[in-house]
């Protein structure tokens with residue numbers, strides 16, 4: 001096919017961006033051709049047309065450039081990347097076809113247009129570097145960064161499980177990885193949720209290959225039209241050094257992950273954005289480990305049903321005033337601490353702000369005026385910040401001295417440190433203040449940005465254009481007087497410039513020296529030489545002024561760009577202050593108390609409440625607080641029974657949430673709470689309760705249970721809700737039983753087990769660290785009343801039928817269920833031990849057994865249900881060799897064994 005030069009240019013550019021959809025700028029449109037056109041037409045509904053007709057028809061789709069953002073956002077949400085190809089040459093200067101090139105690539109993890117991003121959530125691009133021939137247990141290097149804020153972190157993880165959890169809790173949007181890594185992760189795509197995976201060649205992960213590409217670190221093509229500030233090679237080298245100095249086990253893995261991220265930034269933005277100032281390496285164990293299903297089950301940042309923020313723990317506790325604070329709080333929630341000293345630092349600060357409501361109110365009022373400096377810095381470094389952005393930045397900087405002054409000398413150390421660390425960048429602030437007018441326009445090319453007195457040449461031009469306008473007014477007045485045409489007007493349009501307009505009725509008064517330019521229906525337009533001379537002066541000054549203002553603005557933005565490190569440091573402090581004062585506000589509003597944290601193993605909550613459920617009860621309902629004590633050294637496994645809807649799930653979840661809140665440095669909904677810090681938090685919901693995830697398979701539940709058993713330690717907190725329900729009763733019960741024993745005997749973790757298997761309460765007979773609790777209900781006539789109170793001992797009945805009645809089952813069904821239940825409880829079983837619910841009450845009854853044989857075998861096989869003496873006797877018997885015994889020995893042994901059984 002013979003291609004036009006334009007299509008040839010398109011194909012040349014496209015060849016360099018095969019993975020992306022190329023938005024090719026043609027005048028006021030972005031066009032897509034060939035396969036890209038088909039993709040966008042299918043994915044976002046653009047009309048598919050053809051560039052040429054006939055056999056050589058080239059598929060084409062397009063949109064006006066000003067409405068491109070919606071389409072870009074839709075494509076990014078579906079995991080595509082979009083390469084924006086602009087005209088990088090003024091068509092006037094073009095010799096043939098105008099030069100075009102890609103100025104940036106937008107991908108899910110690299111987006112600069114923050115309008116479509118959640119202001120209170122990060123937008124991370126991640127890279128995972130696996131060693132050669134990785135396995136599911138290999139150590140992996142993980143690095144991730146947010147180009148909108150400069151947040152850049154790295155850590156080392158052991159095995160796929162840890163990697164998947166970390167990607168989930170960091171909330172990464174896009175992941176760069178090797179083909180081998182992809183092969184390992186792909187089977188777990190579902191656990192990865194919305195992380196888009198991008199395989200890359202091995203060189204992508206090599207620091208030396210990066211160094212070779214990086215050159216002097218600045219943009220790769222100098223003639224590109226958009227702005228943007230990039231880091232130098234030395235600055236990039238600083239990241240590697242930070243990673244090496246941190247003491248990772250395998251620093252090369254981290255360096256590989258960092259290289260991939262930076263390579264990707266070069267590919268998508270032509271350099272490493274200067275907003276990426278600092279790398280923060282961390283160890284996953286320095287934080288309370290929360291895996292992805294725990295995070296989901298506990299609805300930390302979104303609800304299980306519908307994935308909404310509203311109704312999550314985050315939505316309840318977020319009282320921050322700024323977007324930066326909102327993101328920071330989210331981070332604290334995803335990464336609670338484990339070091340009691342660091343937690344205390346935060347709690348001291350929150351407590352101080354609780355006790356000083358006036359100070360808190362002033363602080364929050366000041367923070368309310370604070371703009372998102374982090375994302376403003378991101379826009380500065382991307383070269384997209386406009387004059388309003390710089391004005392917002394300056395307004396925020398101007399607030400800083402006042403904020404620092406609010407924190408008194410007696411405030412706790414953390415508050416002092418944060419206040420002292422705020423840098424008002426006074427010179428920069430004064431400089432922007434001197435430069436920009438109040439309320440500048442968003443457009444940078446139309447002038448009107450700078451104040452008088454900022455720049456001498458600009459002042460002259462401003463004068464000229466001002467004076468010129470005065471001249472016009474004076475000229476109009478004089479012409480009216482001279483001609484006697486009182487309705488004469490001097491007007492301006494882009495085609496003719498300035499002209500004199502006289503209505504048809506006054507044409508006979510028009511002086512001879514007026515030169516006619518245009519005739520309209522009701523008027524004539526004229527000019528005179530002196531008007532044109534003046535016009536040239538004004539328009540020339542206006543043009544020069546606009547381009548000078550643009551240049552001056554770029555210079556100012558560059559100066560701000562040189563302060564990014566200091567600005568981001570202040571942003572960091574403001575975010576922390578916002579979170580701390582927000583937590584204090586929460587504590588005071590919702591009546592939370594300060595928890596006590598230590599290295600012990602006790603978890604004791606007095607009158608605890610569920611932070612979310614307590615806010616969602618209907619009017620008139622009261623949340624019933626409950627106390628819980630768990631101690632690895634004593635009662636470490638709580639078996640909680642009770643009817644459906646009694647409140648079992650609520651209680652076990654509230655214990656987990658209170659622990660988590662305490663470890664992030666928040667006050668907690670309780671009368672008091674003592675918490676021996678937890679290293680890992682696990683929460684599992686039985687398959688039947690986990691409908692929202694759409695995977696009610698028993699397999700998932702068992703995989704998750706296996707994960708807990710393989711990872712929990714004696715410092716962990718585990719809450720299990722209805723584990724084992726996804727399979728046949730006896731299998732489920734057997735598994736639940738064995739899991740409970742293992743947690744109790746081998747792991748020794750603090751565990752709460754909510755269950756409908758009343759049989760599990762028998763564990764107290766053999767395991768001394770098990771405590772039976774139940775959620776109390778009261779029977780009233782045929783109904784039950786939920787008391788919501790956790791009491792000692794097991795529940796004696798399930799009350800399922802009564803709950804069914806409450807839920808509105810038809811009376812006939814409730815009646816029949818009651819009868820069937822009576823039969824079951826009377827112990828009617830068939831010869832196989834299966835219940836015979838169909839039997840009519842009163843009919844002759846088969847020989848009955850209270851428990852069916854399957855259930856008996858469970859307890860028989862599960863030797864722990866026996867007294868220890870019984871077990872010893874059995875073991876002794878099994879070891880005997882009758883052939884080696886004399887009759888007397890045999891008789892004596894028999895006597896001893898019988899005596900021991902009778903004593904037992």
Ligand SMILES: Nc1ncnc2c1ncn2[C@@H]1O[C@H](COP(=O)(O)OP(=O)(O)OP(=O)(O)O)[C@@H](O)[C@H]1O
Nearest residue numbers: 622623624625643644645646647648649650651788
């Ligand atoms: N302490 C409490 N005070 C007031 N209301 C409560 C309390 N605990 C639970 N509730 C209410 O009871 C409802 C049911 O609680 P929950 O889901 O914890 O019951 P459950 O025993 O786990 O039920 P199931 O066994 O059917 O899963 C909650 O949605 C809440 O509205």
